[in-house]
Amino acid sequence: MSNNTELIRASYAAFQRGDIDAVLDLFHPDVTWVHPDGMADHGLGGTKKGLAEVRAFMARARTVFSELRQEPHEFLESGDRVVVLGALHMRGALSGTAGTVRMVHTWRITDGKVTHFEDLHDTHDVRRIVEPPGASRREPLASPGQILDAGLGFWSAKVIQTAVELRVFTVLAAAGPLDAEQLRERLGLHGRGLLDFLDALVSLGLLDREEGRYRNLPPADTFLDEAKTDSYIGGLLEVASDHWYESWGSLRRALVTGEPQEKISEGVSDPFDALYADPERTRMFQRAMTGGSTASIAAIIDRFPWSRFGTVADVGCAEGALLSRLLRRHRHLRGTGFDLPAVEPYFGETVAAAGLEDRLAFQAGDFFTGPMPSTDVIVLGHALHDWNLDTKRMLLRKAYEALPEGGRVIVYEALIDDERRHNTFALLMSLHMLVESPGGFDYTGADCIGWMTDAGFRDCYVEHLAGPESMVVGTK
Numbered sequence: 001m002s003n004n005t006e007l008i009r010a011s012y013a014a015f016q017r018g019d020i021d022a023v024l025d026l027f028h029p030d031v032t033w034v035h036p037d038g039m040a041d042h043g044l045g046g047t048k049k050g051l052a053e054v055r056a057f058m059a060r061a062r063t064v065f066s067e068l069r070q071e072p073h074e075f076l077e078s079g080d081r082v083v084v085l086g087a088l089h090m091r092g093a094l095s096g097t098a099g100t101v102r103m104v105h106t107w108r109i110t111d112g113k114v115t116h117f118e119d120l121h122d123t124h125d126v127r128r129i130v131e132p133p134g135a136s137r138r139e140p141l142a143s144p145g146q147i148l149d150a151g152l153g154f155w156s157a158k159v160i161q162t163a164v165e166l167r168v169f170t171v172l173a174a175a176g177p178l179d180a181e182q183l184r185e186r187l188g189l190h191g192r193g194l195l196d197f198l199d200a201l202v203s204l205g206l207l208d209r210e211e212g213r214y215r216n217l218p219p220a221d222t223f224l225d226e227a228k229t230d231s232y233i234g235g236l237l238e239v240a241s242d243h244w245y246e247s248w249g250s251l252r253r254a255l256v257t258g259e260p261q262e263k264i265s266e267g268v269s270d271p272f273d274a275l276y277a278d279p280e281r282t283r284m285f286q287r288a289m290t291g292g293s294t295a296s297i298a299a300i301i302d303r304f305p306w307s308r309f310g311t312v313a314d315v316g317c318a319e320g321a322l323l324s325r326l327l328r329r330h331r332h333l334r335g336t337g338f339d340l341p342a343v344e345p346y347f348g349e350t351v352a353a354a355g356l357e358d359r360l361a362f363q364a365g366d367f368f369t370g371p372m373p374s375t376d377v378i379v380l381g382h383a384l385h386d387w388n389l390d391t392k393r394m395l396l397r398k399a400y401e402a403l404p405e406g407g408r409v410i411v412y413e414a415l416i417d418d419e420r421r422h423n424t425f426a427l428l429m430s431l432h433m434l435v436e437s438p439g440g441f442d443y444t445g446a447d448c449i450g451w452m453t454d455a456g457f458r459d460c461y462v463e464h465l466a467g468p469e470s471m472v473v474g475t476k
């Protein structure tokens with residue numbers, strides 16, 4: 001066996017042992033590390049350069065996959081290249097689904113060090129494994145058990161929401177494994193039902209229990225520990241538990257009357273007036289928006305051709321998660337967050353935490369009464385679905401007026417599939433607008449392209465982002 005093939009075999013063996021330092025020892029400091037772009041929204045696509053980026057990639061992979069085993073079948077050597085045919089056995093950290101995908105790895109070796117690596121696999125297959133079932137398309141309900149499981153879905157929903165409210169995952173992330181009594185004390189609980197509550201979280205795949213001590217599994221650790229501000233999605237679940245759960249309890253009344261069931265918006269035509277009258281709810285809502293948008297933001301940052309544009313406004317920016325993450329990645333951009341005045345303090349905190357005061361500003365405004373900021377790109381995230389059709393069209397017209405020739409509008413949210421039969425999440429989101437807002441509803445990509453075209457946009461297209469969400473892009 002040649003030295004090059006031996007070196008590559010050693011790298012697979014070290015990876016299998018989990019010895020990342022030993023893997024990196026075999027690499028040149030300037031190694032290029034290439035993966036298919038189709039996994040970029042999971043933080044696993046594109047070209048990485050150098051050992052630090054490769055190490056970060058591997059760390060990211062450990063949060064996406066709870067298990068990952070490479071099985072090289074054949075080593076084909078030609079000159080300075082070794083091509084490896086084999087299989088990747090994996091389990092999605094979020095989905096819990098296991099599966100196997102064929103892989104082709106191409107390695108280039110120079111002077112005994114790996115200088116280039118490229119992984120080729122069908123990202124469609126990987127996405128089917130790692131994306132949680134039901135994120136977009138649900139399996140049909142075929143048995144009494146499945147029907148009851150879905151029909152009583154609020155049981156598990158409430159267990160997860162309550163665990164987030166009680167900060168179970170945050171406490172475990174900070175303290176390490178704790179037994180039930182230690183958790184009871186720290187969370188201030190009675191004790192009755194506690195073991196069932198914790199073990200339900202084990203059965204849901206969020207906690208693990210070993211010798212009576214509970215710890216976070218990787219998805220809970222990454223996404224539900226509020227100290228991890230860049231990946232925390234629990235804000236959405238906090239608002240769900242505190243408010244949306246109650247309004248959804250009156251879905252039947254909403255369908256009969258056509259009226260929102262959110263108590264604080266009773267008799268108010270703009271739900272944001274009511275929401276922002278309460279500072280505690282205002283803060284909670286900002287965090288919820290960040291939690292719900294995190295996956296799509298990562299995909300928009302990766303997928304949109306930002307290098308062609310210099311300025312961007314996020315209209316209805318909330319606390320500024322999109323702009324702060326975008327501007328940290330694309331350093332040539334300048335950004336404007338446009339939102340109601342009540343949002344400014346929360347946006348300010350994000351800008352300060354990211355150290356972006358020189359490139360990112362807040363513009364207080366009301367899109368019902370004033371124009372949108374004039375920038376090269378205008379983003380409307382989860383903004384159109386809040387409103388009735390006239391307002392949706394008005395917002396697209398205002399975006400058109402504010403953009404220069406060649407500027408782009410990006411609308412992103414959970415888009416209902418054009419057949420209105422697959423994207424369960426988006427259809428439920430539209431019902432959420434029924435119970436929460438006076439006129440809001442979700443819509444299909446085709447609907448949005450129609451409204452954009454009527455507003456004057458051309459070359460409109462829909463691109464999938466992550467889970468149930470997609471973006472619709474139009475050019476002025």
Ligand SMILES: C[S@@+](CC[C@H](N)C(=O)[O-])C[C@H]1O[C@@H](n2cnc3c(N)ncnc32)[C@H](O)[C@@H]1O
Pocket residue numbers: 272289290292293315316317318319338339340343365366367368380381382383386
């Ligand atoms: C559903 S949130 C979406 C937040 C964020 N774009 C995202 O996707 O996570 C809608 C946003 O629109 C803002 N908004 C509501 N009415 C507005 C108005 N009249 N003018 C400007 N912004 C408004 C809200 O404050 C909120 O931040």
